[in-house]
Amino acid sequence: MTSPANSSSLQNVVNSTAKASNSAAIKKLPRHFRDLLALEDFERHARRRLPNMIYQYVAGGVETGRGIAGNFEAYQQYSFIPRMFRDVSGRDQRITLFGHTYQHPFGVAPLGGASFVAYQADIALAKAAREMNVPMILSASSLVKLEDVHTANPDAWFQAYLAGDQPRIDRLVDRVAAAGYQTLVVTGDTPMLGNREHNIRSGFSMPIKITPKVAFQCAMSPRWLLGTVAQTFLRHGAPHFENTDAERGPPMMSSKVRNTHARDKLSWKHVEAIRKKWQGNLVIKGLMSPEDAFIARDLGADAVILSNHGGRQLDHTIPPLHTLPEIAAKKGAMKVIIDSGIRRGTDVMKAMALGADFVFLGRPFLYGAVIGGQAGVEHAMHILRDEIDRDLALIGVRTPTELDRSYLRKRTDY
Numbered sequence: 001m002t003s004p005a006n007s008s009s010l011q012n013v014v015n016s017t018a019k020a021s022n023s024a025a026i027k028k029l030p031r032h033f034r035d036l037l038a039l040e041d042f043e044r045h046a047r048r049r050l051p052n053m054i055y056q057y058v059a060g061g062v063e064t065g066r067g068i069a070g071n072f073e074a075y076q077q078y079s080f081i082p083r084m085f086r087d088v089s090g091r092d093q094r095i096t097l098f099g100h101t102y103q104h105p106f107g108v109a110p111l112g113g114a115s116f117v118a119y120q121a122d123i124a125l126a127k128a129a130r131e132m133n134v135p136m137i138l139s140a141s142s143l144v145k146l147e148d149v150h151t152a153n154p155d156a157w158f159q160a161y162l163a164g165d166q167p168r169i170d171r172l173v174d175r176v177a178a179a180g181y182q183t184l185v186v187t188g189d190t191p192m193l194g195n196r197e198h199n200i201r202s203g204f205s206m207p208i209k210i211t212p213k214v215a216f217q218c219a220m221s222p223r224w225l226l227g228t229v230a231q232t233f234l235r236h237g238a239p240h241f242e243n244t245d246a247e248r249g250p251p252m253m254s255s256k257v258r259n260t261h262a263r264d265k266l267s268w269k270h271v272e273a274i275r276k277k278w279q280g281n282l283v284i285k286g287l288m289s290p291e292d293a294f295i296a297r298d299l300g301a302d303a304v305i306l307s308n309h310g311g312r313q314l315d316h317t318i319p320p321l322h323t324l325p326e327i328a329a330k331k332g333a334m335k336v337i338i339d340s341g342i343r344r345g346t347d348v349m350k351a352m353a354l355g356a357d358f359v360f361l362g363r364p365f366l367y368g369a370v371i372g373g374q375a376g377v378e379h380a381m382h383i384l385r386d387e388i389d390r391d392l393a394l395i396g397v398r399t400p401t402e403l404d405r406s407y408l409r410k411r412t413d414y
């Protein structure tokens, strides 16, 4: 039998071997990845590479920033009650959604304008997701043709921002189907754009205007100017909103404004019509209210993504984590997915313990693309994958689907 002294020296050997192999693995990474140990680190690095207006466009919330802060606080309100002496070997993160078995329980949320933040980011995100076998949702406000993203990743999902104009909706749905997409995401939280004052303060506008402030910021961020803007213009021409409608939209730097007309006329009757027309999986994004989630369920949605748009639309919204359990309890056959504020494996575990079938993250993966293109996104995904694997073991389960409310306490409960 091993004495306590022996066992502690054995533990020291194990720890130092693990540390040595961990640091050997870290040494193999390109230098600029070495201190990217958690998803929070990506923001700091990306910020240094981007002009302030572009960083603010990605990082920012709206008005007082309460919505965005609330998202992070929501996850802090839960603590784990881990279980011990369970054989947790053979851990498996796979989750099946719509008949596709994904390798991990997370995916890439739709990120409008991503390819102006990092060179061809939509393609980098799509390829990283394909490599990792996780879903990636292409945004309606993307600058790369949806057909090209489908070629890069035939399993990508497409997200639409729709006007309440059925013929226009039908034409877009036909285009998305013709391109081969199998999952259509309709975002409901954007009848108008949120009040993003930080964009005005930092000099960001759509279309982008070259003011002295903007010119100065660009000059101070040569990597972005040469690596993203110059490369995009040289290789692909002026970036356009490619996928807002069935037809190509205007260039993002022209004074011609994108057709966001009548988005405030979008209603459930349009969702109902889309459900009848669209043969693939239908996902409704941007819901927080249980009532809305149940309407989506009753209209035949295959999934909802509970989301407050990462705190970018209405300020002071409830973090979706707080309505998740109520919605998950009555979801029926519909899948319940969540995003907004997820940064750690423990956040993923908490969401799944509260009833989520799957989660998405937005900003961290875009920061990954800023730092290292496809490799940067994959590095972020590896970090999250490894955190989830460790968390499963330490909580005492083998798969995320074993998690339930019994593994958590809300702060007020103890």
Ligand SMILES: Cc1cc2nc3c(=O)[nH]c(=O)nc-3n(C[C@H](O)[C@H](O)[C@H](O)COP(=O)(O)O)c2cc1C
Pocket: 057, 058, 059, 071, 109, 110, 111, 112, 113, 139, 140, 141, 159, 187, 285, 307, 308, 309, 310, 311, 312, 339, 340, 341, 342, 360, 361, 362, 363, 364
């Ligand atoms: C730069 C940026 C652009 C976004 N563009 C879209 C979009 O085009 N469509 C959409 O449904 N959501 C969009 N979102 C919201 C994300 O899909 C997602 O809901 C949010 O980022 C999740 O929060 P997180 O960033 O805290 O993970 C965007 C978010 C960011 C940060």
